Amino acid sequence: MSDRYFISDADLRGLAADLLGAGTEVVAPVATDICQSPSAIAATACTLDHSLVDIDYRSLATADDLDLDRGLPQLSLKGYFLPEHEALCRWKQKGTTTEVIEVPTEFAPRVVLAAKPCDSAALEVVDKVMNWDYKDELWNGRREATTIVNLACPVIDDSCFCTAVGSAPDDVKGADGLLTPVAGGYVYEPATDKGRALAATHKARFDADVAADTVGRQADDERAAARERVAGNLEIDAASVRDWIDTHFEDPLLSQLAIRCNGCGACTSVCPTCHCFDIVDEQEGVGRGTRRRCWDTCQAPTFTLHASGHNPRDDQHVRYRQRINHKFAIYPLKFGEVLCTGCGRCTRVCHAGQDLVEILQAIDIAARRPRDDASGPAADEPAEAAS
């Protein structure tokens, strides 16, 4: 077995076709005309430039749909492991007899191709809370059933900051292998048994004879360049950011940084690591219904509302603080990982102008300011803001 393979452009599509042909679900980025809709009305009603595309992770219908242009899907992979709404159990009641009907926790094997490294890394981060003492079988079942192949990212724009939070544009964290574009195709490097099994099962598509000094180096160079590009967007000391947030709960800086926020929750829905959910019962007929979990957001006004009417977080800036706190202090303190992979979606989707790069920079500067008390050693001079 090889550490590296070469797979041509045609063979990569061929791999997708093989998997689909064998009945395996293939999830991958698919580009659609920004105005496209099954309904003719939408197409004629749209006024936007038709060269613009929306990219979404979708179940491929055919291998031709696979988009390899390396743009960022609007929503992360999160929905494939923690669906927007998901049945936890069902019930049937007749008289005083109740029957609870289980939902499956085993899932058909599927493959994700050309995933963004920030999206896969997020899955490994969330694995921690999903296995904190109690093992979430629904999440774990989907994780076990899925083989994820990342496609090295060229860095989307200056809202990306994966390297500032422990990831990278060529990371394989949470994934099973990595594709790096080179002339004529891709270098494939498996990272796990599942990744190796993919190459072994589809031997015909993968060429094990990779010229390390040209093709291999080309891949390495492109990835190093991407890492350098994104590192220029933001550099923070995640540990001191964590400690500052943990010890400055009431600091006005956090309110000031939150002031624009409308509490719309778009950031939490596009975020690959946000996983807060609600559990609701839905009556669906006489004596039957479904208990579901569905995505929720800490930015919603009623997120922490008690039945008594008391709400510990009853204003938007306090809810915003919770988001920053959870991601950059609480989760690292509990699980040793930042609950963020630097994908930048929250910044791009926020139409009120909240900018996580700016916010983290401000906290990093505050964290490195000389301490007030004379007892501690003086910290370094505040760093210049990253360009």
Add this chain to the structure above:
Amino acid sequence: MNIYQPLLTTVTEVIDETSDTRTLRLQFQDEALRKDFSFKAGQFGEYSVFGAGESTFCIASSPTREGYIECSFKAIGKVTTELREVNIGDTVGFRGPYGNWFPVDDWKGKDVVFVAGGIGLAPVRCVIWNVLDRRDEFGDVTIVYGARSVDDLVYKRELEEWGSRSDVKMVTTVDPGGETPDWTGEVGYVTPVVEKTAPKADNAVAVVCGPPVVVKLTLPVLEKLGFSDDAVFTTLENRMKCGLGKCGRCNIGPVYVCKDGPVFTAAQMKALPAEF
């Protein structure tokens, strides 16, 4: 089976404690579970009415009593309003036991003081019975309990039972104006009555639970009496859904009430950020 799937219990007893507070006694439908189910005083569960949803209450019965669990609640929201309508023989879902517990074993040989207000007696009641069922292991037992009025007192039958025991000092109080003509207990808010009762702090622990204002005002009184913050225990609540640390909503700063709590010492509680 997944961790969110509830167990089934049957309602075997319904007690209306007050006009808006009810206790349900529940028996697991699975016979093996009836024998094997165990928990520790202070833990909670997610109780549900299918179709209405789940609600979080402590397990109000003592772990020393086998074969059933109990919960007490006020009908205040969607699920509790439905729970108020269930009858003997109906099914109630249950997930649990979740959370941490009162370290009752650490209290052996010590005096134990219980202070509770209103429905806050529910989580304390389980540990009261836990202690009384092992009475010899502990020193003096003092219970100070108060409610807005005589009608609002919960577990009235047990208050009498505890009061009639020679090995328990039972002090019951109602707020000024809440007494009835034949009321023989104290009249006054819980906090000054605790001060008046003046339980000894030496080699003692205290358990406090109730509406936030009761807890907030009682802690300084206990401190004045000489209780250290590590010797005072309380149980916090917060809005919960999963009850097992995944849905991300019950945290107070870095502390998840469903996993790191709900039982906290006063020292731990004071270290929490002002977010509850």
Add this chain to the structure above:
Amino acid sequence: MTDVATAPAYTGVEDMRRIARELLEAGDVRVIIGWEHARRGARPVFVSDPADTDKLIFDTRCVHNLVTYLNPRRDAVAELGKIGLVVKGCDVKAVAGLLREAQLTRDDVVLIGVRCGGVLEENELPAALALTPENVAPRCHGCDNREPTLTDHLVGEPQPEPPRPVMTIDERVAALDAQPLEERWAFWTDQFSKCVRCYACRQVCPLCICERCIVEKTQPQWIESSAHPRGNFSWNITRAIHLAGRCVDCGECERFCPVGIPLSLLNRKLQHIVRDRYDYTVSDDPENAAPIGDYRLDDQQEFIK
């Protein structure tokens, strides 16, 4: 977009900054809410220091309806003190709406109006582009409040009319209306199936001010919270109806929607219905009472059976 010219500088900016500075220095307001330039484009800014009023800008990227910050539930904003708010003609209609519904008194806010010539649809850009039929926000066409009256100050020279977009919202609504019911149903089913129930539309709307939104009520659960088509239809239609006769067409709901549901079509359709049935169009005159909050003896009644 690279061959579109940058928009000419807006003439009223110096006056805006001067007025803002004077208001702050005199203590007439404690905070000015306007727009500033930031890394990803124009965005709302809160200025409390007179020296910072140079941050204020106005250009074709200033799409945001800042009236959302007057929402009575925003304690953190209220704590900043009396607000001086920069408003376009569409925005200020929302202030009139709040006044009509007694959510605000006129003395609560100082209004700095701008004579606006239209804004970009895609506004998160590092530089302000000149408006063309391809890039202008469709809702700007036919704007009836380019000289807003509900203001304490008004800056900027009268601007040329915004260009006519490739397809106006009214044309899009008409195209939908021309389709048979099944097609329209299919269209909206498809659109609402995208909804993730983030409630961005509600949070940003300056007139969604209910202390407890209908979707947050549990006794009974009027609207299911899960993001399946049944719940989504309920939510989106209910919200649209709650805005009938109140919506000011600022377009923020559609702009904020992370999955691109064309809410402007719903809103505009309801505006047509209110106009046709009640002879009412939302304006920035607070005295012009809305149909939902007012009755007249000669109101149409033939639909009451």
